[in-house]
Amino acid sequence: MSYDTLAGRTALVTGAASGMGEATARKLAAHGVRVALLARRAHRLTELAAKIEGDGGQALVVAADVTDQASVDVAVRQVHAAYGHVDLVVNAAGVMLPNPITHGRTDEWQRMLDTNVAGALRVIRAFTPDLIASAEDGRTADLVNISSIGAHITFPDYAVYGATKAALTYLSQSLRAELGPRDVRVTNIEPGLTSTELGGHIDNAELSGQLAGMFDALTGLSAEDIADLIAYATSRARHVNLRHAVILPTRQA
Numbered sequence: 001m002s003y004d005t006l007a008g009r010t011a012l013v014t015g016a017a018s019g020m021g022e023a024t025a026r027k028l029a030a031h032g033v034r035v036a037l038l039a040r041r042a043h044r045l046t047e048l049a050a051k052i053e054g055d056g057g058q059a060l061v062v063a064a065d066v067t068d069q070a071s072v073d074v075a076v077r078q079v080h081a082a083y084g085h086v087d088l089v090v091n092a093a094g095v096m097l098p099n100p101i102t103h104g105r106t107d108e109w110q111r112m113l114d115t116n117v118a119g120a121l122r123v124i125r126a127f128t129p130d131l132i133a134s135a136e137d138g139r140t141a142d143l144v145n146i147s148s149i150g151a152h153i154t155f156p157d158y159a160v161y162g163a164t165k166a167a168l169t170y171l172s173q174s175l176r177a178e179l180g181p182r183d184v185r186v187t188n189i190e191p192g193l194t195s196t197e198l199g200g201h202i203d204n205a206e207l208s209g210q211l212a213g214m215f216d217a218l219t220g221l222s223a224e225d226i227a228d229l230i231a232y233a234t235s236r237a238r239h240v241n242l243r244h245a246v247i248l249p250t251r252q253a
Helices: 019-030 042-054 069-083 106-136 159-182 197-201 205-218 223-234
Strands: 010-014 034-039 058-063 088-091 142-146 185-191 244-247
Touching: 010 019, 010 106, 019 034, 019 042, 019 058, 019 088, 019 223, 034 042, 034 069, 042 058, 058 069, 069 106, 088 106, 106 142, 106 159, 142 159, 142 223, 159 185, 159 244, 185 223, 223 244
Parallel strands: 010 034, 010 088, 034 058, 088 142, 142 185, 185 244
Antiparallel strands: none
16 A cells, blocks of 8 residues: 655654554654654653654654643744644544543543643644645645544443543544635544553553453554554545544454
């Protein structure tokens, strides 16, 4: 499969320190995309940038926190100074913190809202002018949001996480109405069971064990599977928008 049209593009990938963000950054860079790597863990980004550059790609380390507007503002200036405008944005930063609603974990609720919803919005607000400008110049422009199958399929004890992802899915749908007429493509991706660091954030031993059991039974996807889908979607002809993709392990109903 050819991803030749990706060469020469400039991408911002959030959540690039691990999981789907890291895999996506590596995949895009391998096909000639300059990638700005945005996440909180600078040391992980530095290691990733070294791997990308060692493979002949280009990468910029952007240590920033999407939950902090000032941090995002600094990141925008850093990206523009090094690369100019970006024409591809991947919102991969996210947290998954399941617990029964009766536990009242307002700390987890706020963290998920700040990262999964407000964080994505901050990045969208910051870089949408770049995407619009790129499209006006006749170039391909893409906004990719990584949501979750939990946006519309309920799982016990994942209510708040699912609500944040439902918000992101709806946001993607609405943004297509705003940005599509300006030739900016918006793609919403809803992965099913996927192996990332998200499961390691769970502090509920019972739920953590259930998740591990699901991987054993269903053979979950890899982060590279999601990265491959993103590369496919963003390498299509400029007039083609793969608007909404659900990607599941074959064994997951």
